[in-house]
């Protein structure tokens with residue numbers, strides 16, 4: 001499993017956090033998604049054999065948020 005932290009802009013409330021969680025959780029190979037609204041970050045734990053950080057970032061962009069890093 002790989003752990004990675006993404007900086008995500010535009011998440012303002014629990015609903016945004018849930019949207020991101022649901023979207024990322026829907027991808028295969030994801031074992032953990034944590035959203036920190038205060039730090040504008042999303043921590044993901046995933047299996048690199050099944051998905052890539054680029055796919056996760058694309059998914060977050062797809063549901064309406066911007067990736068900073």
Ligand SMILES: [Cu+2]
Nearest residue numbers: 012013015016
């Ligand atoms: Cu919101």
